[in-house]
Amino acid sequence: MADRRKPPKPKECAICTKEFTPRNSLQKTCSIPCAISHGKQKEQTKKDKADRANLKVRREKLKTASDWNKEAQVAVNRFIFWRDYGKPCIACGKPLVYGVRGGAVDASHYRSRGSAAHLRFNIFNIHAGCVRCNRELSGNLIPFRINLIEKIGPERVERIEHDNKPRKFDIEYLKRVKSIFTHRARHYEKLRKRHQEAA
Ligand SMILES: [Zn+2]
Ligand SMILES: [Zn+2]
Known part of the structure; x- marks a missing residue:
């Protein structure tokens, strides 16, 4: 044959x-x-x-602990951005412009990182807010609190308000925070985009 x-x-x-x-396909x-x-x-x-x-x-x-701390916060904030995507400012209730990269939407801490550093990665403590409320009005906390109770319930708000237990975040912990929230942010980003395409 x-x-x-x-x-x-x-x-x-x-x-x-x-x-x-070639003599054969590998050549x-x-x-x-x-x-x-x-x-x-x-x-x-x-x-x-x-x-x-x-x-x-x-x-x-x-990398120092401070570097890891910054990177962990960036990851958590990105997660907050995608979790709250499409929602209005947590404080003043005005619509947020999510399309603009780098600045139109802040990750606003209810208890600030300065006064409650131990809550800086607590996702119940951080919500999408406008630049004016977050930076110029120091969070605009009176309406923030009202809307926060609406959003997560009074028990959780009170728990945040009374949580003064100091925590020490070592480098291993910060690395874990970064990795977990990078992952979760990506997951939410995909969800939001899929939702947008479907709409
Ligand atoms: Zn050749
Ligand atoms: Zn606002």
């Missing part, structure tokens, strides 16, 4: 781009010198990848 396999089609050499007819280069170059290239790519991973590890090691 005749060999029914099709002869290999000519293709471009991965190194010199010259057209050649990527036209000649031995090109094959050697190709092997070296692959080695280099592998090495670059390993270098980048190493660099990342070294950079992570250099």
Whole structure:
């Protein structure tokens, strides 16, 4: 019986781009010198990848607790943004402009990070608010409280108000906060976008 396999089609050499007819589908280069170059290239790519991973590890090691704290807060705030996406300002009730990147919507802490640092990652304590309420009116707490009771119930609000138990967040904890909330923010972002497409 005749060999029914099709002869290999000519293709471009991965190194010199010259057209050649490979002996089999695995052959990527036209000649031995090109094959050697190709092997070296692959080695280099592998090495670059390993270098980048190493660099990342070294950079992570250099991060201080303060760096991790900032990154954890960014992740939590991003989660708040997507959780509250589409909702009005928690304090004044005006619609928020979610489309604008970097500043139209704040993650507003009911008890501020300055006075209640132990609640800075507490998701019941943080809600989407407008820049004016959050920054100029220091949270605009009187209507904030009314709307917060409406949103999460009086028990939770009181629990936040009476929670003065200091907590120590070590680097391991901050890393975990960052990772958990990065994940949850992505999850909510997908949900919101899917919802938007469906609407
Ligand atoms: Zn070649
Ligand atoms: Zn407001």
